Amino acid sequence: MSGDVTSERSGRRSEGRVEPAAERGRSGARPGDMTWTPEGHVDAEPARTDSDGGADKRPPALSLGEFLRWAWRQFTSMRVALILLFLLAVAAIPGSVIPQSDVDPLAVRDFRARNPGLSEWYDRFSLFDVYSAPWFAAIYLALLVSLVGCILPRSWQHFTAMRAKPPRTPSRLSRMPAYRSFTVDAPSGEVQAAAYAELRGRRFRVADPRDDGSVAAEAGFLRETGNLVFHLSLVVVLLAVALGGLFGYRGTVLVPEGSGFSNSIVQYDNFSSGSLFEATDLPPFSLQVDRFVMEFIDAGSQIGQADNYEATVSFVPEPGAEARTETIRVNEPLNVDGTLIHILNPGYAPAFTIRNADREILAEGPVPFLPQDDNFTSTGVVKVPVADDEGPDLGIEGVFLPTADVGQNGPVSIFPEPRNPQVFLTAFYGDLGLNSGVAQSIYRLDKDGLEQFEDSDGEPFRAALAAGDTVELPDGSGFITFDGYVSWVNLQISRNSGKEIALAGALLAVAGLAASLYVRRRRLWVRAGTDDEGRTVVEVAGLHRSEGGNLDDEVGAVAEGVHRRLSKDQLDEET
Amino acid sequence: MDLISIAEWSRFVVGCALFIYLGVWLAFISEMGLRLRLKRATASATTGATPDLVAVGTGASAVAAESSGDARSGAAEGGEQDAPDGPEAAGDSADLRGYLAEQADVRYRMGRTLLLVATAVLAVGVAMRGIGTERVPWGNMHEFSITAALVASVAFIFVGRTAAGRAVASWGILLVFVTLGLAVTYLYVPPGPLPPALESYWLVIHVGCAVLAFGLFTVAAVVNILQILAERAERRGATGGFVGLLPTSSVLDRLGYRLAAAGFPIWTIGPLILGAVWAEVSWGRFWGWDPKEVWALITWLVYAAYLHARATAGWKGSKASTVALIGYGTAIFSYFGVNIFFEGLHAYGGL
Numbered sequence: 001m002s003g004d005v006t007s008e009r010s011g012r013r014s015e016g017r018v019e020p021a022a023e024r025g026r027s028g029a030r031p032g033d034m035t036w037t038p039e040g041h042v043d044a045e046p047a048r049t050d051s052d053g054g055a056d057k058r059p060p061a062l063s064l065g066e067f068l069r070w071a072w073r074q075f076t077s078m079r080v081a082l083i084l085l086f087l088l089a090v091a092a093i094p095g096s097v098i099p100q101s102d103v104d105p106l107a108v109r110d111f112r113a114r115n116p117g118l119s120e121w122y123d124r125f126s127l128f129d130v131y132s133a134p135w136f137a138a139i140y141l142a143l144l145v146s147l148v149g150c151i152l153p154r155s156w157q158h159f160t161a162m163r164a165k166p167p168r169t170p171s172r173l174s175r176m177p178a179y180r181s182f183t184v185d186a187p188s189g190e191v192q193a194a195a196y197a198e199l200r201g202r203r204f205r206v207a208d209p210r211d212d213g214s215v216a217a218e219a220g221f222l223r224e225t226g227n228l229v230f231h232l233s234l235v236v237v238l239l240a241v242a243l244g245g246l247f248g249y250r251g252t253v254l255v256p257e258g259s260g261f262s263n264s265i266v267q268y269d270n271f272s273s274g275s276l277f278e279a280t281d282l283p284p285f286s287l288q289v290d291r292f293v294m295e296f297i298d299a300g301s302q303i304g305q306a307d308n309y310e311a312t313v314s315f316v317p318e319p320g321a322e323a324r325t326e327t328i329r330v331n332e333p334l335n336v337d338g339t340l341i342h343i344l345n346p347g348y349a350p351a352f353t354i355r356n357a358d359r360e361i362l363a364e365g366p367v368p369f370l371p372q373d374d375n376f377t378s379t380g381v382v383k384v385p386v387a388d389d390e391g392p393d394l395g396i397e398g399v400f401l402p403t404a405d406v407g408q409n410g411p412v413s414i415f416p417e418p419r420n421p422q423v424f425l426t427a428f429y430g431d432l433g434l435n436s437g438v439a440q441s442i443y444r445l446d447k448d449g450l451e452q453f454e455d456s457d458g459e460p461f462r463a464a465l466a467a468g469d470t471v472e473l474p475d476g477s478g479f480i481t482f483d484g485y486v487s488w489v490n491l492q493i494s495r496n497s498g499k500e501i502a503l504a505g506a507l508l509a510v511a512g513l514a515a516s517l518y519v520r521r522r523r524l525w526v527r528a529g530t531d532d533e534g535r536t537v538v539e540v541a542g543l544h545r546s547e548g549g550n551l552d553d554e555v556g557a558v559a560e561g562v563h564r565r566l567s568k569d570q571l572d573e574e575t
Numbered sequence: 576m577d578l579i580s581i582a583e584w585s586r587f588v589v590g591c592a593l594f595i596y597l598g599v600w601l602a603f604i605s606e607m608g609l610r611l612r613l614k615r616a617t618a619s620a621t622t623g624a625t626p627d628l629v630a631v632g633t634g635a636s637a638v639a640a641e642s643s644g645d646a647r648s649g650a651a652e653g654g655e656q657d658a659p660d661g662p663e664a665a666g667d668s669a670d671l672r673g674y675l676a677e678q679a680d681v682r683y684r685m686g687r688t689l690l691l692v693a694t695a696v697l698a699v700g701v702a703m704r705g706i707g708t709e710r711v712p713w714g715n716m717h718e719f720s721i722t723a724a725l726v727a728s729v730a731f732i733f734v735g736r737t738a739a740g741r742a743v744a745s746w747g748i749l750l751v752f753v754t755l756g757l758a759v760t761y762l763y764v765p766p767g768p769l770p771p772a773l774e775s776y777w778l779v780i781h782v783g784c785a786v787l788a789f790g791l792f793t794v795a796a797v798v799n800i801l802q803i804l805a806e807r808a809e810r811r812g813a814t815g816g817f818v819g820l821l822p823t824s825s826v827l828d829r830l831g832y833r834l835a836a837a838g839f840p841i842w843t844i845g846p847l848i849l850g851a852v853w854a855e856v857s858w859g860r861f862w863g864w865d866p867k868e869v870w871a872l873i874t875w876l877v878y879a880a881y882l883h884a885r886a887t888a889g890w891k892g893s894k895a896s897t898v899a900l901i902g903y904g905t906a907i908f909s910y911f912g913v914n915i916f917f918e919g920l921h922a923y924g925g926l
């Protein structure tokens with residue numbers, strides 16, 4: 001496609017769209033602020049005359065090849081881009097309303113339990129996994145293809161347009177939306193030279209002076225370039241995110257203070273990874289949480305709110321290497337060559353020693369309890385399997401209160417820091433069901449095979465223990481000692497591949513976007529003619545090819561510049 | 576005075592600003608009323624008068640407002656038309672118009688001065704909140720709201736400098752008023768430190784950009800609404816009522832576009848890109864389909880649709896404005912709705 005075709009098209013359209021002067025008023029709409037029409041949109045043009053056929057919306061009764069070409073052109077049209085953008089926006093909504101299994105699996109489980117019928121329908125449409133659903137993928141892939149299909153031909157057009165000469169000077173410059181004229185005594189050739197120099201000085205692309213006494217110039221190609229860069233960068237971002245996801249992984253593990261973790265899949269409580277991830281990709285580090293500090297605001301209106309969480313860990317990069325001490329805080333993960341170790345939620349693990357009637361130790365150590373409220377009222381269980389010939393298993397159900405207070409509704413924690421740590425517990429005996437082969441939650445007792453201990457009144461057995469206290473189980477069945485507590489922290493270990501590329505793409509996209517939104521495409525012409533009295537009339541005119549800016553001022557400035565150059569030349573000659 | 580009480584007094588200062596904004600709005604509205612009466616008087620006085628006067632009377636209200644001086648002197652010459660009782664009555668109506676124009680100018684200056692004062696007071700209130708809490712004043716919805724209102728208010732000062740923008744500012748102030756009203760009542764939270772997850776310099780730029788873009792989108796939304804009303808009135812040929820005082824719909828259309836075009840890249844950088852960077856630092860994944868993330872993306876997509884819609888010639892005017900308003904609706908939802916209705920990772924709620 002030649003540059004001439006482009007110029008003629010835009011010339012035609014632009015001229016037809018000059019607003020009536022009356023409408024332009026004074027209110028911010030300067031005379032130069034004419035409405036403009038963007039180029040290259042098939043649906044913006046009812047009919048096109050150039051060789052590549054244009055955007056006739058009727059499917060012509062044509063061969064298959066031609067039909068496909070027609071369909072492709074429709075698909076890559078602005079209208080379809082609009083529809084797809086909206087469709088994607090709408091499609092994203094359900095995922096924010098319905099719990100998503102990769103965001104909050106617990107919520108999904110709850111939802112399924114409460115609405116089994118509805119969940120079946122949700123499953124049919126992948127509504128618990130909207131963002132990995134085929135229909136969602138179909139929309140953004142369509143958008144991606146439409147985008148590439150739309151942008152690549154434009155890149156080519158843009159490339160040829162950039163190399164083409166600025167367009168022919170319109171015959172009646174005074175009809176342009178921004179216009180100035182003045183008369184000088186200089187000959188036309190000199191005016192052309194001055195205009196050429198002036199426009200070059202303003203970084204316009206200027207064609208060589210023409211026979212009709214005019215100079216034509218164009219500026220703002222960066223706009224188109226920016227637009228292309230923006231859209232293509234979007235493609236880069238999407239690809240980086242999609243491909244990166246295939247190699248990434250994320251896992252969480254709960255580690256009590258004083259305990260350790262070594263990085264292998266079996267050690268994780270939760271683990272998910274992309275389909276191209278391999279277990280051998282895990283960096284072979286191990287670590288121990290030496291100290292985990294939780295600080296809370298202890299006065300004022302936000303009393304009880306977390307102020308600081310901080311883990312001090314001994315980090316061993318690979319087996320046999322020397323340990324080094326590292327600190328992890330919220331917002332300050334430990335970065336191991338792109339694998340990030342984060343602190344997630346913390347909690348307390350009360351420590352117990354459980355003895356049998358003969359005071360032999362059956363179990364001891366901290367047991368993580370799960371916080372139930374902002375003051376870390378935490379619940380949990382201790383499971384003590386006992387060999388069959390030595391008696392029943394023991395199960396303990398407890399509530400840990402960092403700062404216990406017995407109010408009207410029973411004991412609650414009134415502050416998240418352990419100022420008055422107490423455990424309220426009850427106990428069971430029987431069969432814990434650990435050998436049944438069914439996986440159990442470590443936070444709940446399976447009470448099918450269990451009996452609750454009863455005290456001498458026949459009431460369920462209950463005890464409240466402060467740190468160091470021991471309680472004897474009814475009928476001399478054993479002893480429970482509450483030894484104290486440690487804190488625990490949920491660590492998240494994750495790697496997101498491709499994030500650097502995605503970020504670079506995103507920043508490039510913004511740069512391109514800025515250019516495409518704020519750079520103005522415009523054409524300027526200067527022509528020297530002769531008036532009735534034989535003096536030279538210099539006309540300067542401009543035409544917007546994109547929105548914004550103040551063309552009128554620019555045309556005025558160019559006119560002044562040309563005038564100045566001419567008078568300077570004259571002065572030079574005179575002296 | 577210790578720091579926390581400075582922050583506590585911020586609420587009072589913002590409350591003062593609230594009432595000054597009410598004054599601004601009343602001044603602007605009464606100016607509008609006067610301009611309407613003036614326009615009516617001028618129109619009846621100049622029916623059939625010299626052509627340039629007709630142009631003044633029926634053209635953009637902005638023109639009428641700006642050139643009320645001309646209208647007055649011109650009408651004195653050509654105003655006999657509606658004066659069945661001869662020259663004296665004509666003199667009366669010219670006097671009346673002169674009086675109306677003068678009063679309108681007074682109200683305008685009053686409103687504008689009050690707007691500057693209110694913005695300054697609000698700025699002080701926002702600054703006090705920031706100084707008192709020793710951080711940027713956008714750590715929770717109360718702070719976000721007062722800062723966004725400040726951004727919008729400053730934008731209205733700029734927009735309101737042109738005659739076209741004045742109608743926009745007049746109605747927009749109402750929105751600032753409502754936002755501040757919500758901020759000091761329903762959304763109010765006492766000053767205090769941030770939860771650890773928010774203590775990050777990312778808060779400064781990520782949420783800072785969100786506030787800025789949100790403020791700009793808010794101004795744009797006011798423009799979009801007025802654009803739709805103006806276009807409707809133009810289509811009906813109606814020039815009466817307050818729509819008659821609006822700038823032309825195409826002027827509003829362009830203004831709305833510029834504001835959205837200013838907000839869009841900021842929204843891209845702040846909520847989306849820097850949000851992802853922060854999420855990577857804070858949660859170990861740059862994009863996790865958290866409701867807040869989803870709605871920031873939805874907002875972005877709809878505004879992208881708006882910019883495309885406008886890039887296609889067929890979608891100028893009220894159709895495009897409608898898309899922008901949908902975009903603003905989703906922006907409000909990303910801000911209010913998500914905090915209120917969904918439980919996500921964004922500890923930012925602070926309700």
Ligand code: HEM
Nearest residue numbers: 038039076077078081143146147150227516879882883886
């Ligand atoms: C995620 C998807 C997309 C986003 C976020 C996006 C965003 C944008 C933005 C912000 C602009 C600047 C608007 C302006 O200059 O006024 C733009 C322009 C443009 N977009 Fe897209 N776009 C997307 C997809 C597409 C697709 C699928 C197509 C092709 C059908 C397309 C074609 C264009 C064209 C041709 C322009 C230039 C309009 C002009 O002449 O000013 N875009 N886009």
